[in-house]
Amino acid sequence: MTATSAFVTSLLTSFAIFCGLVLAFCILSKWKINHNIYYSSRMLAGIGPTRSAKQRNPFAWMKEAIMTPEAELVRIAGLDAAIYVNFFAAVLEIFSYSALFCIPVLIPIAVTSNHNAVAFKLDPNQTYEGFDNLAMGNVEEGTTKLWAFLLGTYWVSCVTYYVLVKHYKKMIHLRGKEQAHEKATPQQFACLIRDIPAPPKHMSRAQQVNAFFRKIHPDSYETCLIVTNVKKLMKLWGKYQATKKKLERAEAVYEQSKTTEKPEGTRPLHKKGFLGLFGAKVDSINFYVELVKDLALLVEAERQRTLKEEELPAAFVFFNNRKAAAEASQAVHAPYAMQWQVFPAPEPREVEWNNLAKTVHVRLVRQGLVYFAVFMTVVFYMIPIALISSLTTLDNLVKILPFLKIIVNYPPINTVLQAFLPQLALIVFMSLLPSLLMAFSRMEGIPSKSHLVRAASGKYFYFIVFNVFLGVTLFGTIFSSLAGFKELLNSSKFSISSVVTLFGSKLPPVAAYFITYVALQFFVGYGLELSRVIPLVVYHLKKRFLCKTEKELEEAWAPGPFTYETLVPADILILMISMAYSVIAPIILLFAILYYAIGYVVLRNQALNVYVPDFESGGRMWPHIHARIVVALFIGQITMMGYFGIKKFPYAVLVLILPLFTIFFASMCKMNYYPSFQVTSLAIASEDCKESPPLRKVVEAYTPECLLSEEAVYEDSDKFEDAASSIGSRSVSRSDSEIHNSNNTEDLYAL
Amino acid sequence: MTATSAFVTSLLTSFAIFCGLVLAFCILSKWKINHNIYYSSRMLAGIGPTRSAKQRNPFAWMKEAIMTPEAELVRIAGLDAAIYVNFFAAVLEIFSYSALFCIPVLIPIAVTSNHNAVAFKLDPNQTYEGFDNLAMGNVEEGTTKLWAFLLGTYWVSCVTYYVLVKHYKKMIHLRGKEQAHEKATPQQFACLIRDIPAPPKHMSRAQQVNAFFRKIHPDSYETCLIVTNVKKLMKLWGKYQATKKKLERAEAVYEQSKTTEKPEGTRPLHKKGFLGLFGAKVDSINFYVELVKDLALLVEAERQRTLKEEELPAAFVFFNNRKAAAEASQAVHAPYAMQWQVFPAPEPREVEWNNLAKTVHVRLVRQGLVYFAVFMTVVFYMIPIALISSLTTLDNLVKILPFLKIIVNYPPINTVLQAFLPQLALIVFMSLLPSLLMAFSRMEGIPSKSHLVRAASGKYFYFIVFNVFLGVTLFGTIFSSLAGFKELLNSSKFSISSVVTLFGSKLPPVAAYFITYVALQFFVGYGLELSRVIPLVVYHLKKRFLCKTEKELEEAWAPGPFTYETLVPADILILMISMAYSVIAPIILLFAILYYAIGYVVLRNQALNVYVPDFESGGRMWPHIHARIVVALFIGQITMMGYFGIKKFPYAVLVLILPLFTIFFASMCKMNYYPSFQVTSLAIASEDCKESPPLRKVVEAYTPECLLSEEAVYEDSDKFEDAASSIGSRSVSRSDSEIHNSNNTEDLYAL
Incomplete structure (x- = not known):
């Protein structure tokens, strides 16, 4: 052929x-x-x-x-x-x-x-x-x-x-x-502030941010939302949500067991211990109801602690019109440009909460390290694959697991396995790569998910250009053996x-x-x-x-x-x-x-x-x-x-x-052309906007889900004040003296 | 030794x-x-x-x-x-x-x-x-x-x-x-706008600029000054100024000739023709008085024509406070970022009038060509020098001009000349280089003199690094001969x-x-x-x-x-x-x-x-x-x-x-750190400013000298209206409908 x-x-x-x-x-x-x-x-x-x-x-x-x-x-x-x-x-x-x-x-x-x-x-x-x-x-x-x-x-x-x-x-x-859509989105009123310097002794972070932005944007600045470290809370919140799901599932199972023959149904049971395999049997519904209640209390306590103690040197600031936010996001604010860095706010859903507060120097160092790691990955990722591929030949496999001999000796199976086995390592490693590159990008301190995706895509691009395009071109065949890589690495005449x-x-x-x-x-x-x-x-x-x-x-x-x-x-x-x-x-x-x-x-x-x-x-x-x-x-x-x-x-x-x-x-x-994609141009931001979200909604959108209390936290719901409003009032109450009229704000939006 | x-x-x-x-x-x-x-x-x-x-x-x-x-x-x-x-x-x-x-x-x-x-x-x-x-x-x-x-x-x-x-x-x-100095300067209230798109048919340029900026900055935008092509006017103006100087000189000569012996003095005379060597003799004072008058009329006519017909797609826009100008200068204004490009205004004295209106594409092409020319200059500038040096040896000189033999044969003079002659070409060419590099930089379309100086300095830096540092390092001796350059250029192993x-x-x-x-x-x-x-x-x-x-x-x-x-x-x-x-x-x-x-x-x-x-x-x-x-x-x-x-x-x-x-x-x-030097940070621009120039002064500062009429244009001064006020009113009168209250402006400055 x-x-x-x-x-x-x-x-x-x-x-x-x-x-x-x-x-x-x-x-x-x-x-x-x-x-x-x-x-x-x-x-x-x-x-x-x-x-x-x-x-x-x-x-x-x-x-x-x-x-x-x-x-x-x-x-x-x-x-x-x-x-x-x-x-x-x-x-x-x-x-x-x-x-x-x-x-x-x-x-x-x-x-x-x-x-x-x-x-x-x-x-x-x-x-x-x-x-x-x-x-x-x-x-x-x-x-x-x-x-x-x-x-x-x-x-x-x-x-x-x-x-x-x-x-x-x-x-x-x-x-x-x-x-320029006449229906405005929350991110059009917000800016992300990073690298906020340490506040003066007598000031809280919110006071500091408010004072700084009120002075610069007296007419358009509304309020701020300090970024908090929600790692711990997020963990608890995840557990809480998972438990609620289990409760729902138990309830559904109970409902389905109510057949016409047995109208009272069977209450589901499970074992408390490891993986539901050990320990005493308990009634699932009762157990989860209790657990949900306990977790709700824990979450609420952690939420309060987070708001008080876990403030970070980053914030979202909110403006009363799109143009002001677009203009502010493009300007250097602080005398030392590396402080108070202002960025266009990412869409609320795509915020990478854990990266927001990474300071500029941390970001730079991490970027350097990540670039180095990506370089190593791109150049050397094929080596373990080639190694494992060469080890997992059929002959080797038979040596280790002799009982396979009977199957392997059957010719059609043998052919398929011969072709497939060396690819196995490749498939496994290649399917791990995108997640690895995403993790690398996340480490850089990128503040939004879409930027993460772009960063990971860029890294993957280098990888396939190097390994597929250049690999095939320079060595005539892809993923063949270590020889090609050796040749590349040893070549002293590489020019x-x-x-x-x-x-x-x-x-x-x-x-x-x-x-x-x-x-x-x-x-x-x-x-x-x-x-x-x-x-x-x-x-x-x-x-x-x-x-x-x-x-x-x-x-x-x-x-x-x-x-x-x-x-x-x-x-x-x-x-x-x-x-x-x-x-x-x-x-x-x-x-x-x-x-x-x-x-x-x-x-x-x-x-x-x-x-x-x-x-x-x-x-x-x-x-x-x-x-x-x-x-x-x-x-x-x-x-x-x-x-x-x-x-x-x-x-x-x-x-x-x-x-x-x-x-x-x-x-x-x-x-x-690039600046048009990097920022919102002022001519566009100045277009009339017929429908704007009220300030409360904007601030809420930028509050991580776990920091908002829900409508129904079971019985104790009225015990806690509404978290969203507490955040709104927090920044306002902490703001220096000036009284903040939120009706006035919404009037401005309606303009 | x-x-x-x-x-x-x-x-x-x-x-x-x-x-x-x-x-x-x-x-x-x-x-x-x-x-x-x-x-x-x-x-x-x-x-x-x-x-x-x-x-x-x-x-x-x-x-x-x-x-x-x-x-x-x-x-x-x-x-x-x-x-x-x-x-x-x-x-x-x-x-x-x-x-x-x-x-x-x-x-x-x-x-x-x-x-x-x-x-x-x-x-x-x-x-x-x-x-x-x-x-x-x-x-x-x-x-x-x-x-x-x-x-x-x-x-x-x-x-x-x-x-x-x-x-x-x-x-x-x-x-x-x-x-942040409490005494504000004109450039703190101005922005330079380049790449203004063609105005709609029914609008003048000033109307177009006013409409665009009024919409985006309704509270802070004041007025604009359209850049005009002043090349012709500048030439006439230069002639006018030179003639005025000659008149002054003639008057001074006349004054000095009035000694005690001869109190009536001698009126200076000069020939009208080429270099004052040919033609009829005339009384200098009378001649220059007439010429100045004629030129003043010509300048005024050209000034009127320039203002009307020579408008270019660039403008200075003026704001009523420092923060607004600083913020505007950092933001992308147009939906297509290559239009309406906004820059911080250079200081009035350092504006390069002829470069302001070069469009972005022209700038890019010119930059590419200039980089290429600079590259050639840096690499090959030494070749003509070396050639001329090798030709102008003492022996060659004596061959051409045999009468020098007597001087040359005197040993001390011989030694000095031997050492000096090859350097002559070097000295002449090197003294031409800075002006050449300045001319190159000017061709790039750079809008300010300080930027020109930096660009020329950068080019000169490449030159001396390549020719002095690398030249000496790689060839052991500076400006020796063509051999070194040949070696560099021919070396195929250059890695x-x-x-x-x-x-x-x-x-x-x-x-x-x-x-x-x-x-x-x-x-x-x-x-x-x-x-x-x-x-x-x-x-x-x-x-x-x-x-x-x-x-x-x-x-x-x-x-x-x-x-x-x-x-x-x-x-x-x-x-x-x-x-x-x-x-x-x-x-x-x-x-x-x-x-x-x-x-x-x-x-x-x-x-x-x-x-x-x-x-x-x-x-x-x-x-x-x-x-x-x-x-x-x-x-x-x-x-x-x-x-x-x-x-x-x-x-x-x-x-x-x-x-x-x-x-x-x-x-x-x-x-x-660089952004702090590139722009004015908003925190600094928001500092209180106790002494601001009135808008009229700011606009005047940005009007080229030749476009401002002087206080005394001899007898005819009252014939022309004051050019400065005509510019002020020009932009105002052309602005779309809105009435512009300049008292109000000065109140704002005083805040």
Whole structure:
């Protein structure tokens, strides 16, 4: 079997899997019992499945996914998801325009050349595939035909610049429209203050913050909320919530046991000891009722202590209009800029409470350490995998566990295991990686979850660029052995020019590998994504055997948000591969277009019907994606330089202009467009705002859930004053002398 | 004559010159006719020379220069000069602390070693000087003695970090105090707006700007001043001013000709034609009176046209309080951040009118081109110099001009000419360089003169680092021939590790050269600076032969400002050299301390008594200097790494931590301290301000001189309305409908 036929086989196989999964989706999504899985976000919103679910046409969902207008998408899925889907549209545009030139011009030139055939005649050891004749590798060295490929490089670059600018402007417009929305959100009135210096002796933190901001913003500053250390309280609160859930479950079990034959039911019992396996049997309901009561008291006591004793040098400050908050968040406040650092407040749901109070020096040191750790992870993560893979061969396994011999000797099983075992370590380690990178990012002291996601996505991007793209390119084969890594690490001649040459020389032979990779990614990946086979099975199993209460059932099908931290780097890897090969082997553009086109439809469907965002970052993922597209373009241009050099094209030096211009383009975009995503512009913040949340609601939104007491803390609820109001009054009562009229505030909002 | 004795000779010679010049200063500065030169700034302020000028003690000026308190220095010389002098104090502190360890510990270790003697025995071709025994080169390879030098490297680095942080804080404090000064300056109420989009059809630019800012800052925005293209007007205005000067001169000549013998005097005459050499003779006074009248009319007509037709997409906007202006200058205003870019307004005197309206894209492109041009200049500037030097040898000269033979053959003249001729091209080209770099910086589109100075200083820094420091280091000798450059350019093995090795191996042999360089710089340089021999001679010559009017006389002794663009890079070069050698040849520290100590005293004296700043940038030179000190430290650490490697010290790897930490330190300082210099913090801007200029004065300050009509435009003065008020009313009258009460404004200021 030649490489070409292997390629076609693998392509056809993935396509068959894809068709099967899409078919499964078309059928399964019509069944009512599956609506919770295929229309999760709509079910949560209580609006039921879309019209297409009731239509006969199995592809109606596609039309619906594509035709839903942009504004509707933003309204339903949020700006973050809309921008993610738009990223697919942008890349689709880049590759479509690129293909307009590369496929009809470059492929015929390659096919009509015969460098490969000549090389084969000269040295029959050199093998080439039919597929290779479609690529630049088949063009003779130093001929004028290479001008077409040079033109192709310029074409792809210019198209990318154009589309990127166009879409950046579109994204800014989308974000601006959301920010200027007449219905204001709490974060538009708040700023996050970090690095508050130690208060003077006679002042509390709240007094200090109030005094500082009242002096600077006498007309617009309202009040502050000091950040407290809620770690201990959070732990207790978690225990309290878990116990309440157990109580509900026990009650549900008791209700269900009341059948017509036995109307009094059976009160559930459980053992008190470890894992419910040891100890005395107790009545579950009575036991949990008591426990909940005790925990409620403990939580309340801890809450009071936290508010009093656990204040940290960070705070949220609140303003009476959007413009004042937007303006304050952009200005240096303290004479020493490292004190009183002001940031735009993250959305309340995405606040990382434990990171807020980390001081600037702690953040810097942690950042340094995390960067170092990430560098080590990126470079050396493959080593333990390779080691374990080499240890867990079938032969080794049989030596340790001789009884496996009988199974192993059966040929079909043997083949499967031989192929699968070395991958086992890879799969396990790779599935651990995103959480590890999230943990690393969290350690940096990042204050919001969306920023965490971006930081983790950036780290994952480095990882896959280094290990997949560079790994495959430089060593010809991925995850093969330690040898490749050793070569890289030992190479004392590692220099920029040698990397460029390597890029050029090693890239083309692996083009087929990458095309297979892209095809597999989109056929199998999107098939699984759309059909949601795994969540479906898990849901039905849980529903059948585990879930007792309504809440538990909802948790079983809750879709969660898009996991951008793994999705974005994977998409950009495909982009990077396709961009690097777009001129060398233009056929890859067809697969790239398919990947992004199918992705666009599938993800638009998922955004509209399935996933529910945990929080909104206001589309701040876009500059992150944009920068990485530019990096991909840059790597592609460097690759082309190297490859033109190998093809002995004397005008290859003309390509040099492109990477230089790309650097210029990147800095231009950063200067001109990035600020629009970093902050809220004053023109937007000054737009009329018809519906603002009252101050109390804003402050409440920024109070961690465990610091708010609930409506019903069982019998003792009236014993405690309402925590929210206590926080409101706290900052006010502690504020220096000035009397604070909250009615007045709400009047101002209404303006 | 050995190198050591040559070194001592050159040192003693320079010291003798220094003593002579200081003595000259001590004597000459007491003479009343020289007070304009030695106490220029005080004479301009009308307060006469300092007390020390009248004291007998010739060194009283020193005490005075040192003892004058910081606040006094800031008041008299401005913040920029105070910060420049403080930079000397900071470096002095770094080197003094460094010397505390390096001189008493490292020199004895070096002296008691005998690597040089052993090497000389083994290979008598290797020469070494007595001086070399004081340096690390004399320590045996791989011995434990090297630990002391490692410790020395850490000591110097830590001392530098400590002093830099301490002084950054001090500088921030100084700047903050100036900015919070109760007497407000015009720039504190203004912002510069660039990249204003095209106005809608029915609106003028002023209306557009007013509408935009009134909406965002309804309470604090006052008015705007649209920037106009004054190039043509400026040319006419210059001609007008020059003619007025000529008229004054003619009048003065006429007055002086009225002696007692001839009370009617002689009316001066001149020829109308080219250079006053051809054409008909005319009566100068009558001729210039007519010309001034004509030009005044032309200027006025052009002024009216400029105001109407030459509006540009940039403006100054004015606020009614300091905090509002400071806050606005830090915020993104437009939804698309590249439009309506807001910057803190530069001081009125330092505005670069022709650069204000350059749009962001023009600025970016120009910046790219200028960076490229500077790169070429830095790398290739020495080639024409070397070429011309090689052509203008004495032999060549004699071939061309044979009549010189007689002079040239006289031995002493021959020697001097031999030494001097090759330097001639160097001197001419080097004196052109600062103006060239200023022109480059101006092309970038920088809006203020102080920024221009910083940009030119940065470029000059690259130049001297590359050509002096690296040039000497890598090729052993400066400005020698083309060979060195060829070697650099042809070297295909140019890599980071080879540079590090070269640094280490080539540095020590040139230590003596650099010490001579430092000594020459401070002895001769500061001697000339203090004694002001050249300005003194020029002044007295001009006074005697050229100056007729009082104005001309003042121009003859006008001291001008410090030329930071050449001073700062030269000082930092000395710092860089000393830092690189501080551990390798600690004796250099003594010279560095002398350089900065003498510099501190001399420049403090000059700042207090001589130089008059053209403008104030609020000390923004400091972050620029700070960054370059950090770069110097970084280069020093890299040098040490290389040198430890050569000394075969196995723990050299420990030095690696230092450059990494330096990068961290630099980013930390940039993040934490730089914003305090970039903007005005709100806490400072909110300080009470007791004395504010009225709005009219602020707007007037930002109107180019040529756009303001004068009090007396000869007879026709009442024909033109007052230009200042016309500008004030212009922006007001064009503002959309809203009536603007300027009394109200001044009430607000008085708050």
